[in-house]
Amino acid sequence: MTLSSDLDHYLTHPLVGLDQVVIGPDVLDSVRDIVAALPAHNNIALLTDEDEYTTGSGTFLKPAVTGLLETLGTVTKVVLPGHVHADEATVSAATAGCEDADVVVTIGSGTLCDIGKVAAGNRPHVVVQSAASVNGFADDQSVLLINGVKRTAHSGWPSALVVDSNVLEGAPALLNRSGLGDMISMFTAPADWYLSSLVGMDRGFSAEAATMTRRHGAELLGLAEGVGASDPDSLATLAKFVTLSGISMGVAGQTSPSSGMEHVVSHMLDMANAARGKDTAHHGAQVGVATVVVAILWRKMNERLCAGNIDTLRLPEAADAERTVREAFDWMDEAGATSNECWSDYSKKLEHLRWVDAGAKIREAAGSWPAHAEVLSGLLGAPEDIVAALRAAGAPTRFSELENPSKEDDVIWALTNCHLMRNRFNIADLAYLTGSWTKTDVLAALSEAERIGAGL
Incomplete structure (x- = not known):
């Protein structure tokens, strides 16, 4: 199936509560028709x-x-x-x-949409995207x-998304490049989700849900240069990607199809x-850079x-783990x-891992890892390919x-x-x-990223 046909198909999925998506040139007037039909x-x-947002033709x-x-x-x-943050x-x-509105219409990017989803509650909520900057528009999570x-x-x-490619063309290029970076997470996040399934x-x-967007990965990589040049057709296709990605999270009932270790790193940097007291980087751009290291x-x-060359999984005692967490965040x-x-x-994560005897589960998985590696081959992407796409779009590949x-x-x-930071299991x-993610290992991964044009 094509990207467009997948999007049309999954809009009718019984778990998807998004009623209408309008993507293309000169579709802004559909906002009035959508609200009028309520x-x-x-x-x-x-x-x-x-x-202040303008379209590619200069309309405010x-x-x-x-x-x-x-x-x-x-x-x-x-x-x-x-500078809006989704704080309490x-x-x-x-x-x-x-609170007194019949319908909420949100104009803006990802954070505004996340806030609008909460503010609207059970009332109709129409989102006018100002950029294709993140994949969080088309889901039921904030x-x-x-x-x-x-x-x-x-x-x-x-209730509805309105994505006018002329509006996307008028957005700062770095925001749409950020959307590409957010979508780049498809080359690591589904693998993290699969790994977490091995420990329940x-x-x-x-x-x-894991492959809804991932199976179109080659098209995403090929889109990079057009996104970087703010080509309206490329931006409209990127908008379809971020929309389908959001829907995949709704189908899954969680953000795992698109959010793994790379997103946690981005969240940590924001925190x-x-x-x-510093401004944060654009979410998707940060995710794209982090994805290289995670890959x-x-x-x-x-x-x-x-190769069967992995140490035994050892869970720390609760007191030791709490001390480690507090040293990291205090x-x-x-x-x-x-x-x-x-x-x-x-x-809670440690309690679960003890309860299921995660060490035994990982030993069992390691014993048949070639079969798991075959599944992962359809989920993971090569870091070199990720760097090449980000560079083609003019997006950051280094945190600096x-x-x-x-x-x-x-x-x-x-x-x-x-x-x-959170109660999810990923490659970190x-x-x-298993003793393979010390500061020394982190520096080695960053050094490898530097070798291919990424990293610090």
Whole structure:
């Protein structure tokens, strides 16, 4: 099946609550038709930020959408100030601003959409994408900041997405390149999900959801140059990718089809920058850079498992593990809220791994690893190919090339400690618990990334 036919097919999936997706040139007017068709639309909340968006032809996006909606009823603008983060205070302010609306219309990128999903609740929610920057538009989950920690929470499906390729063309190129970076995670995240199924932490691994976008991986890589040049047709295809990727997370009931170790590293860097009072890098761009390092770690661990050259998985005692978690996160806030949140999740992971005797499960899997490696060959991507695509798009391949780069020490910290943040199992967990993810190993992976044009 083609990318477009897959998208059409999965929009009718019984687990998908997204009713309508409109992607293409000159489709902005469909916002009015979509809202007009709703049973109630007299009171419309327009949720957005302070940024100014223009189309490729120079039309200002927010006034254009406002004008369309004002023909249907009363429009209340809910404008979130400054550099918007999905923290508790911002989400509460958005929810309060939208509480009297019949329908919520969100204009913006990924964070705005995540907030809009929460603010809309059970009411219709129409999203006008300002860029193809992330894959989180088309699912029922939101990435929120809870006690300073990035957490994924179930929220609500948007009712409709409107993605005008002329709007995407007018977006800053780095945002659409960020969307490519977010999609690059398809070359590591599904493998992490498969690995987690071997220790029973997958909440239901689905080969269908894992490969919905991955099977179109070659097309994504070939799209890179056009995305970098802001070609409208390439951007429209990228929008289909990020939409299908979001739907795959809805089908899976979790973000695992597109979120593995590479996303955790990005979240860790965001947390570190926030703790230091610094602006964060664009999410997808950061994910793309991290994916290169994760692909290198996966190749190393896959080779060791195929050769039967892997140490026994050893789980730390709870007291030792808590000490490690707190040493990793206590610096982030004086009250210890961040380390408390991380220990709460990591302790649950350790309890599960003990309960299922994860060591025995990994030994059993290692004994038949060639069969697992065959499955993984359809999920993993070569780090060299990832670097080539990012470079073709003009996207960062090194952490230092990000718009708001993290300190080198923070990058090493994030890679070394990413397995300690949440209750999921990925390749960093396996490497760490088998003695293969020390700071020395992290530096070696970064050195290998440097050799192929990536890394720090």
